[in-house]
Amino acid sequence: MAESAEIVSASSRGEIYFLKWLKQKPEKTQRKIFIIFRKNNIILKRKHLVDTKKKTTATEREAPRKKENIYFVGGSYQNLDARYLPSSGKNQSGQQAGFMTDNLSFILEKRNETFTGGFSGNFSYLQVFAGNRYKPIPQFYFAKDPDFYSAFDGKNSPLPQPILTSYFLGFSSQKEGAGHRLGIYHSTSVSPEPGIYYVSPNRSYSFTWAPHSRIGSLLINDRYSMKDWNLSLQGEGMGRSDQFFGFIYGKIFQASWDLHWEGTAYRDGGNLLSLPVNEMVDRVGVRQDLQYTRLRWKKYYVLEALQSLEGLRYESGYGIHFPIFSSDYGALVLRYRDYRESGISPNHSFGRGLFYEWRKDSYRISLGTEAKEKKQEWEVKLSFPLMYGYLLEMSGIYRDKNIKMRSWFENWSFATNFNINLTERNEIWKLRLIGKEFSVNLSLSQRADTVTYIYYANIQFLHQF
Structure with missing residues (x-):
């Protein structure tokens, strides 16, 4: 999953950046990427890797870029079946239609029973954005519509994240918004008065x-x-100067040592990050600060640590993973974790787990169980790149009832490719299939204090012609 996310991120930043990034990879990695591109009919010639700093000729600089119109239609349906949730909040549906050129985008859409739209335009050095879909800043949470999200968000996507009504007017240091961008915005869902924005x-x-x-x-x-x-x-953060919410995620890879480090930290509380910014900063509730770090060596040797402060509840722990058998077909890994909790209800427990893991290129499998407090919990995490650029991911956890200590649950976030949190639910199952034209997200969970389940389904499609 991490390698596929790197490829997507690098390719989304333009061909020149992608070629420089690819040139730094080992020859073996380059061959694998070329094979993936060839299967998906993406043309990228190896000769481009010889010297990406080669100056273009006058003819090449003067040659106009071919502009073509892209028309698109899309749709989404979401169902959240939870106890005590009003019927108006269970189902969400949307339909979209619009067109794009190099410098102009226009969309009409229907979100539930509300009709809305959006417009963006690049006029030489001037940029204008208006409505409920387009914005010059790439933030995921800025003016986010709490009832909708886009699975097809990207730099040149016709369906970026749906937003609440916002207006932007700015200037770029280069034509068509290619340089530094600076301007003003107005969005009452963010701040009552206008503000300024900057994009590098x-x-x-x-x-x-x-x-x-x-x-x-x-x-x-x-x-x-x-x-x-x-x-x-x-990373992304938002809020007032004295009360910020958001996350930051970092990753370091050292090729010759086959060493990976990653760490994440976030501040949230009662799903505040899903609310419009002006509601988030004024909401009074229990805040959670969580930090997690993991060091991985040669795929299966791992050191990890976590700490969380949620109100008066402080939890911390560390873990050690090491293989007792490994081969080209995976490894059997022992996992030891120490869990501690202080505050309202102090507690301490020790977890011993056995897992089968297979990590190769962008493929991931992790299946196993952990014994904790004389009870068991079972965990699964899968990630499989498929044909035509699709990615299948699954994560799940099943816990025996009445386990006092919360479990570390790794799942996906729409803003980043890595997310971990603490859960006391009896079980959680998540499935995600995502590609360029179709996306489905399914989840099922059961709270510890009830026998009923919470079901969630989100299906989206996008067709360009």
Whole structure:
């Protein structure tokens, strides 16, 4: 999953950046990527890797880029079946239609019973965005519609994240928005008064700021390379200057040592990140600060640590994974974890687990069980790249009832490719299939204090012609 996410992220930042990124990879990795591209009819010639710094000729610079119109239709349906949830919040549906050119995008859509739309335009150095779909900043949470999301979000996607009504007017240091972008915005779902925004080239950094209410947002999504070291950093935060919510995720890969490090930290509370920013900063509730880090060596040797402060509940722990048998077909891995909790109800337990794991290229399998407090919990996590650019992912956990300590559950987030949280639910099952034209997300979970289940399904499609 991590390698496929790297490929998608690098390719989304333009051909020149992607070729430079690919040139730094080992020859074996380059061959694998070329095979994947060939299966998906993506043409990328190896000669481009010889010298990406070669200067273009005058004829090449003057040759106009071919512009073609892209028309698209899309749709989504979502169902959340949970006890005590009003019927109006269980079903969400949307339909979209529009067109794109190099410098212009227009969309009409229907979200439930509400008709809306969006417009974006690049006019030389001037940029204009208006409505409920397009924005110049790449933030996931900025002005987010809490009832909808897009599975097809990307730099040049016709269906970026749906937003609440927002307006942007700005200027770029280069034509058609290719350079630094600076402007003003107005979105009452973010701040009552207008604010300013900035976006760096390649959309690696961006921020917004409303001076009077002191509400702002910040995004980082960048990669750095130096010899055998590769670092990626991704994060997004929003809120007031004295009360920020969001996440940050970092990953380091050292090729010659086959060493991976990744760490994440986030601040949330009662799903505040799913709310519009102005509601999030004014909501009074229990805040959660969580940090997790993991060091992986040669695929199956792992050191990990977690700590979380949620109200007066402080939890921490560490884990050790090491294989007792490994081959080309996977490994049997022993996992030891120490769990501690202090605050309202102090507790301590020790977990011993046995897992089968297989990690090869972008494929991941992890199946196993852990004994904790004389009870068992079973875990599964799968990730399989499929044909035509589709990705299948599954994660699940099943816990014996009355386990006092919460479990570490790794799942997916729509804003980042890595997410871990603490859960006391009896079971959680999540399935995701995502590609360029079709996406499905399914989940089932059971709370610890009830026998009823919560069901969730989200299906989306996008067709371009």
